[in-house]
Amino acid sequence: MARRRLLLLLKPFDVYPTCPSDGVTNPKTSFLLKTLQVLSYLDNRRSVHKDAINFCQNVLRKKLVDCIPVFRSNLSQPIRGVDLVITVGGDGTLLQASHLMDDSIPVLGVNSDPTQVKEVEEFIDKFDATRSTGYLCAATVKNFEHKLDEILQGRTVPSEVSRMSICVNSELLSTYALNDVLVAHPCPATVSRFSFRIKKDCVSRSPLVNCRSSGLRVSTAAGSTAAMLSAGGFSMPILSKDLQYIVREPISPRADISNLMHGIVQSEETMESTWYCQEGLIYIDGSHIVHSIQHGDMVELSSKAPILKVFLPRHLQS
Known part of the structure; x- marks a missing residue:
């Protein structure tokens, strides 16, 4: 078996606040006690994540691979020249990797710090003890190690997960969305004004819909269980190539278009939206990647984007 080149992309440690070294050894108030409990919980998360990184690296040392470990905060260039990307963290680390990957390299996500149900129940009246979802x-x-051996021995293949392309004034943005896109005013208290219609081959498939709302969210199938689901959408089969959209908090939509506030953009269709505020932002897969837009800009969203090869959890493959 030929030697493989792997990129090990790591969630950094500095995302977890640490307990103060001098501490508060005798907290006298419930507030201080709760603060220490939260800091202790976060410190444990940091420790668990660090142990997971060490574990993965020890496993990789035993395999016929050349491994390049990189913290995700130190990676900004497209990923090239490797046979496999392994992310250690959660969905956020895998999402960041996806923004730098084309459709030629598969990715395996390792959830370094899964949520512990008993822990969540123990602290339910004190704070949110949810850890990483790792969907x-x-x-x-x-x-x-078992999953890695399956991959290296060719006993499993990655799934082809759809992504979303974003064009602004007919210019394709360099980042493809794996989860979702939010188009909104920079100030959440300000009304977002825009219109949209769905087209196929330059022919309208829906009427023009004029909106005043809190913004427009569009998700892929992979992202349909995240913010889209929380906003009232529905989960989609993970390998669907369709997009789902929802107008956030629409202001008094007309009766004849109210059913168009939430819907599907099929794989062969494109959503065209025109922005009518002085300023606006396109958030791609969260808040880290943002593109500015202004009055009159046209935003086109579709699933006509390179797929991402992902080794998915078994329950998502069925």
């Missing part, structure tokens, strides 16, 4: 992550430390 797209096929591995944890418990099954990482």
Whole structure:
């Protein structure tokens, strides 16, 4: 078996606040006690994540691979010249990797710090003890070596997950969305004004819809279980190539278009939206990648984008 080149993309440690070294050894108020409990919980998350990184690296040292470890905060160039990307963190780390990947390299996500149900129940009246969801992550430390062996020995193949392309005034943005796109005013208290219609081959498939709302969210199938679901959307089969959209908090939509506030953009269709505020932002897969737009700009969204090869959890493959 030929030696493989792997990129190990790591969630950094500095996302977790640490307990103060001098501490508050005798907290006298419930507030201080709760603060220490939260900091202790975050410190444990940092420790668990660090242990997961060490575990994965120790496993990789035993394999016929050349491994390049990089913290995700230190990676900004397109990923090239490797046979596999392994992300260690959660969905956020896998999302960041996807923004730098084309359709030629597969990715395996390792959830380094899965949520512990008993822990969530224990602290439910004190704070949110939810850890990492890892929806797209096929591995944890418990099954990482087994999953890696399956990949290296060719006993499993990645799934082809659809992404979303974004064009502004007919110019394609360099980043493809794996989860979702939010088009909105920079100030959440300001009304977002825009119109949209759905087209296929330059022919309208829907009427022009004029909106005043809190913005427009469009998701892929992979992103349909995230913010889209929370906003009232529905989960889609993970391998669907359709997009789902929802107008956020529409202001008094006309009766004849109210059913168009939420719908599907089929794989062969494009959503065209024109922005009518002085300023606006396109958020791609969260808040880290943002593109500015202004009055009159046209935003086109479609699934005509390179797929991402992802080794998915088994329950998502069925």
